[in-house]
Amino acid sequence: MKLLLTLLLVLMALSGAPLFVVISAAALVCFYLMGVDLSIVIIEMYRLAANPLLIALLFFAFAGYVLAESGAGKRLVRLSMAIFGCIKGGLAVVALLSCAFFTALTGASGITIVALGGLLLPALLEERYSEDFSLGLLTSSGSLGLLFPPSLPMIIYGVVAGVSIPKLFLAGLIPGILLLVLLIGYSIYKGVRGECRVLSFDSKELFDTTRETIWEIMLPVVVFGGIYSGFLAVREVAVVTLVYVLFVALVINRDVKMSQMPTVVGKTVVMVGGIIIILGAALAFNSFLIDQQVPSRILFWIQSHVQSKFLFLIILNIFLLLVGCVLDIYSALVIVAPLIVPIAQGYDINLLHLGVVFLTNLQIGYTTPPIGMNLFIASLRFDKSIIRLGVASLPFLGILLAALLIITYVPALSLLLVR
Amino acid sequence: MAASFSPHGERVSLFLDHLEKWVLVLLISFLAGFAVLQIILRNFFSTGIVWGDDLLRHGVLWLSILGASRATFEKKHIRIDLLPRIMPARFKFITDIMCCFISFLVCLILLWASWKFVRGERLAGDIAFASIPYWCLELIFPIGFALMALRFGFRFARGLAGRRPEGTEI
Numbered sequence: 177m178k179l180l181l182t183l184l185l186v187l188m189a190l191s192g193a194p195l196f197v198v199i200s201a202a203a204l205v206c207f208y209l210m211g212v213d214l215s216i217v218i219i220e221m222y223r224l225a226a227n228p229l230l231i232a233l234l235f236f237a238f239a240g241y242v243l244a245e246s247g248a249g250k251r252l253v254r255l256s257m258a259i260f261g262c263i264k265g266g267l268a269v270v271a272l273l274s275c276a277f278f279t280a281l282t283g284a285s286g287i288t289i290v291a292l293g294g295l296l297l298p299a300l301l302e303e304r305y306s307e308d309f310s311l312g313l314l315t316s317s318g319s320l321g322l323l324f325p326p327s328l329p330m331i332i333y334g335v336v337a338g339v340s341i342p343k344l345f346l347a348g349l350i351p352g353i354l355l356l357v358l359l360i361g362y363s364i365y366k367g368v369r370g371e372c373r374v375l376s377f378d379s380k381e382l383f384d385t386t387r388e389t390i391w392e393i394m395l396p397v398v399v400f401g402g403i404y405s406g407f408l409a410v411r412e413v414a415v416v417t418l419v420y421v422l423f424v425a426l427v428i429n430r431d432v433k434m435s436q437m438p439t440v441v442g443k444t445v446v447m448v449g450g451i452i453i454i455l456g457a458a459l460a461f462n463s464f465l466i467d468q469q470v471p472s473r474i475l476f477w478i479q480s481h482v483q484s485k486f487l488f489l490i491i492l493n494i495f496l497l498l499v500g501c502v503l504d505i506y507s508a509l510v511i512v513a514p515l516i517v518p519i520a521q522g523y524d525i526n527l528l529h530l531g532v533v534f535l536t537n538l539q540i541g542y543t544t545p546p547i548g549m550n551l552f553i554a555s556l557r558f559d560k561s562i563i564r565l566g567v568a569s570l571p572f573l574g575i576l577l578a579a580l581l582i583i584t585y586v587p588a589l590s591l592l593l594v595r
Numbered sequence: 596m597a598a599s600f601s602p603h604g605e606r607v608s609l610f611l612d613h614l615e616k617w618v619l620v621l622l623i624s625f626l627a628g629f630a631v632l633q634i635i636l637r638n639f640f641s642t643g644i645v646w647g648d649d650l651l652r653h654g655v656l657w658l659s660i661l662g663a664s665r666a667t668f669e670k671k672h673i674r675i676d677l678l679p680r681i682m683p684a685r686f687k688f689i690t691d692i693m694c695c696f697i698s699f700l701v702c703l704i705l706l707w708a709s710w711k712f713v714r715g716e717r718l719a720g721d722i723a724f725a726s727i728p729y730w731c732l733e734l735i736f737p738i739g740f741a742l743m744a745l746r747f748g749f750r751f752a753r754g755l756a757g758r759r760p761e762g763t764e765i
Contacts, residue, residue: 188697190677190678191690192674192691192694194672194673195673197672197697197698200701214708215708218705218708218709222733225652225653227652228648230652230655231652234623234655235630238627407638412630412634415634419631438616438619441616445619445623445658445661446666446669448659448662449658449661449665450673453659503675
């Protein structure tokens, strides 16, 4: 009976029922079989209203969507072209940096590929980068930057694992830079070998673009300054960021109109609501699992088979890569993290480090078949088959995997700035 | 359900759509404005509205659940949909109808559960802030699940009638 119900739920999930429905159904069935009154599911969901970080999630997401709607992406690309265009392989560096910057601010939901991909692909091809290299680069960098503040998935991990967001942002900094540096190294190597053309340095263009982009350049200062100055809580920084972004877009640059606002709000709310309702359902389902002591039983079982932390981390990575293949980053965090966190604690793994490992894995999952969101969005955007993009992304996936190993086995990278 | 097939039903659905969009804009503007006010009060006047945080957190809850209901309308809920991608189009249509029906049922049960929850809270009668009792703030659960159940129900009925479901495919 139980097996049949489980199979039914899995089948539902795979045939495309909304995940929140599947998880709620699981929670409802479990509590029903236990003989508990079903209003417990809503009581658990109502815990959503006790978490102040969801305010930050909402406002950061809103700021990101306003930014995506404005011409910030274009300006950013122009500026970094003026800086890096004159070195060999520089354009690939431009692509990587602007994608990372943009993704950190908009939360990897495919916006980066949509907003920047169409701009960067022709530019890369014109500079005689091979088509495979350019497609692979843009596809895999659609989720680059997830480790930089104010990344929305990081906030979600902080909510689920109960760790401090400012510390988590610090922990992600060096690993995030490592990912970037490795990819940049590969791109420059390709650029130097591939006889790419180089732009001539133009100081006037640099000056012009800097002046144009100054408000966006100041944005990290606002976010970082807000979080680490000690005056503001994370949710207040989110509000300040939102007000800043709105002011720049509506009043200074005027590239977003007031009449676009209902649409932007609509997009934000649909995305945030879609994530938070899954979080609510997962709260209910997880409270059942914890009541049944499922995490501690899994921990006991694993510990009887796997003694070393080293081996556990390998298994964790493989598991998370598989999860990343089938789930998007938000549902993966919300569903899987509450189960993994107590187990990882059993192996004495720092939760900040765990968060960074978690997010790096899931970032890679964005580009892996069969459900890598980057692949689908890039395939729509560039009008290329998913298989072609998957093959083109392989070298980049290789680099990301190597970086993942380093990040996993050198916890100091994540913990250096925190201590 | 029959109403959804008439032009009248279409107009009601469109009206609700607009109404919802504007409620969302108003709500998010109010929340942002209120949050800014709180920051100013706290940092410059060393004061603040004691229940302000509670209000903001409930505001985000309302927005999220209304957003989830909108996601139902726009077919933008996060889902895995592995099978429909590899199945022929005709089956895809069938799984779509099935999913709508199951989602409709689950939302109905959630509606019933949240109704019981709110009724229980009303009997308890605790006051949240500004003489607003908690059960009023929690009303968003039955409202949200009712909206979602309606929307899944509409889509299921439309699917049965052989029409393409509303909303856009992502």
